[in-house]
Amino acid sequence: MAYEIVLPHVGESVTEAVISKWLKSPGDSIEKYEPLVEVITDKVNMDVPAPESGVLGEILVNEGDTVAMGAVIARMETGDSVQANSDPKPISSRIGTLVQGANVGPTGGEFTDTSLATVPTSATEVAAPKSETGSRNYSPVVTRLAAKHGIDLSTVTGSGLGGRVTKKDVLAAVESGGHTELAPVSEEDQVIEPTPIRKMIAEHMVRSVSEIPHAWSAIEVDVTGLVQWRDKNRSEFEALNGVKLTYFPIMLHVVASSLRQNPKLNSSWQDGKIVSKGQINVGVAVASASGLVVPVVNQADKADLSGITRKFTDLVSKARNNKLDVTDVQDGTFTLNNTGALGSVWGGAIINHPQAAILTTEAIVKRPVVISGPTGDSIAVRSMMNMCLSFDHRIIDGVEASEFLQSVKNGIESITADSDLK
């Protein structure tokens, strides 16, 4: 019985091979599994075994030819007259092809239609499948495979629509060893079970990164005036308000005002639509004993500086003592993160899903800076702080990001020792 010999697939990323050496000639009798031909791929050299016993027939590719995996490389005759189809690969000659130029009229005659020669054919749009696919919609096969291989789905990045974890994603996670059971763990390693908060943070981060296309922009801010203002007003403020005066609430105040001027930064991508949030509720990242939390200063643009400071201080205190409740951490529309407190001078923060942006205030560092004046350039020692913005590029483009940063910069740089800040 006629049988086609096909170049087998060997690995995921290997798509073709070079025929190196035929080990058998047409007419030779061959045994099943006997090596037939040596091939070279970019990963490995290998011998292709005979799929069946029989007689080798026509060789269709020559030594030195590059052949795609799955292509027919030779034919053979198997011994059986009727072969039980244990390997039911489709035989292309039995599938055949459509002959070009054979024309059939409407009721059986020969008719060569010329009507479409002048009519452009357009592809009709295929409607997208209707099921809503949020990233946490696990399909039955995903759940089953994850359970079988011990994969924690919250750690799998979804490549499907809306960030959905697909079957491929799970299988990829399996193959890359992303699960606790099969990954080789040496005696020196320590396996730590993440706390529930850690897991939640992990899930939230994965969701944010897989769903939101992040882009970044940064700006340098001259905070010399701000530093001077604080030095001057510190003691009076703290006496009056009973809380310490730090830079952060001032930044928050400025940022809230800038958000009012740049509403796109205060929005959210929801179900294919951009929702521009009416309130400005700025979340501030705080390291609490149990992990990162983001309490929210509600309506930050409507409070004055002392109000913001008191609120902020109160939230931080609660956070540090694990006394935050649900209302403290919900409804945030923007996040401000003081990475500078730990000495960082640049950061690419992850957006707090489903917000549109996150801004960091980096460390304030005294630097020599070129100042342009009426008499020319000179060098001065200024307190400089970077502010780094990560933004959702579905909603915000570079122009809007820059405008926002510029607004914040101007707001902060306009503060001098004599400013009257409320």
Added chain:
Amino acid sequence: MELYETMVLSRYLDQRVWLLNRQGKAAIAASAQGHEATQVACIEATDPSKDHYLIYYRQFTAMLALGTEPEELLRGFLARADDPMSAARQFPLHGAHPRVDLFNFSNVIATQLPQAAGVALADKLNKRDAVTVVFFGDGASSQGDTHEAMNFAAVHKLPVIFFCENNRYAISVPMEKQMGIESLSSRAAAYGFPGVQIDGTEVSAVHEAMAAAVERARNGEGPTLIEAMVERLLPHTTDDDHTRYRSSEDIEQMNDRDPVKIMSEKLIEHGLISKEQDEAIHASAQQRVNQATDAVEAEPYPEADLMYLHVTEGPGEVK
């Protein structure tokens, strides 16, 4: 004379459509060549302002006789957007005409006969003065629907005329294999109404028979079956090749019964027109056809989005 001019125009249009098919522009055509005299004479005995016409796919000439313009017919053959019968959703000559009550819902053979009985029934129930003419070929006479329609029409004495254009071939199946009788008209007696066989190449013979049937119908006397014998000068359609089943002598001999030729000779013989006038009529028909072809070939096809309309009343099914 007018009848002759319509026949000549039909002939030239017919030839043009066949040519358009060979050029790959008209996908399908069924020729009326050989049927022209029957169709013009039949229509002439009716009143298009009130009567109904259920045609079949070979009624080219009848459509012209009923006032359809060559452009309208060409739009059907060339599948153009402004095809009045079906906006090119159907094969040519199918659909319904907006000006004359002439229609043909499908290419399924003989389904129009019970429908014709229904049309006539509605007229009778409403006491309307109208006659329904339903056209069909010899092959259609074998369908069960033909029997059912004639039977029903006879029971209710409906004002319907069953007009068969018998060209003795249903595609390739000759009459001897289609029926066990010599003449279709003899079946009418079995239902209880008159049937008559006539020479379909003779305008006057057809007209006389039809006029009699129309009068019967208008007088409430019921249906009539008219069997007009004609020749199908060309194969069944542009997809057919009649040399496969007809001898060359047979095909040759048919041309002796070409109604356009017969009419032309007769008119000249009786001095009603001169040879030059005849040639002028032919030339004028050719020119008209050329003009119509040029115009319609420049017209667009219907847009894809239009195909969603008119499935049912209202916005139609969701895509």
Added chain:
Amino acid sequence: MPELSVIEAVRETMRSEMRRDSSIILMGEDVGHRGGVFLASDGFVDEFGEDRVIDTPLAESSICGVALGAAVNGMRPIAEIQFADFVWPAINQLVGEAARVRYGTNGVKTAPMTVRVPYGGGVRGGLYHSQSIEVLFAHTPGLSVVAPATPYDARGLLTTALRSNDPVIVLEHKRTYRLAKGEVPEEEYSIPIGRAEVKREGSDISLVTYGLMLHYSLQAAEMAVGQGIDVEVVDLRTLRPIDAKTIIESVSKTGKALIVQEDTPAISVSSEVAAIIGENCFFDLDGPITRLGPPEIPPMPFSPVQEAAFMPSPEKIFDAIVRLAAI
């Protein structure tokens, strides 16, 4: 409010519509002097005359073909096919012709006709007085197909059908003719074609069905209460166009779908309902879409043990409910 059976509702609807609109005529075998074999038109020929109530020859193709011709010439005919099992000769005139009149003439001609078809089994009808024939019609663009199971729905849908300007097939289950009784208002009302109805609200399983099976399903749902299972019963009422919205709303809520049908399941209305649910409710499903139907044999045997084995019943539906609820 009067309580009527389905056949009474059908009769009263036809009567009042024929009084209201003189263009409505009824034609079919035995519809005149006999009043129809189910008495659907009892007394009609006396009231409306032989012109409007026509005893036709025994010829289904022309019953529908003639009705179609009359419909395109100003009438609103009701063609009655005596038993669904005899509709097959008329398929050409209905599916091939009537369904395509408006489309094939680009709206120049329309066919405002109604075809009433008594169908269904469980009446010891054997192979030729028990068939369900909906699938071919429900597949056809240009047709509407309704299958009211209650007297209220019968009146409402038949009224709409008679006033529709396109062909409507009305499927009347023979077993519901005298056995299904319910309130029917005396005042005129109509039910839109294409609207399913939740006949019983529930939270655990969406049971989608139509025809006689509606009644059996409601009985099974009552039995399920005792097992703590709360079944929502969705009566399709219209088979073309199917009310996908109501089905989706129900299944999205319950997460489990059971489709109950008297017609053999392969390539049927239940297949379409399953596809709609699969396409639209994938992430809301808490169990596989399940169909309950008779075995794949020609419907249906005459002898009583076999007929009972063939037909779905409240008990069989109850079993299916319990099994699906347990998943």
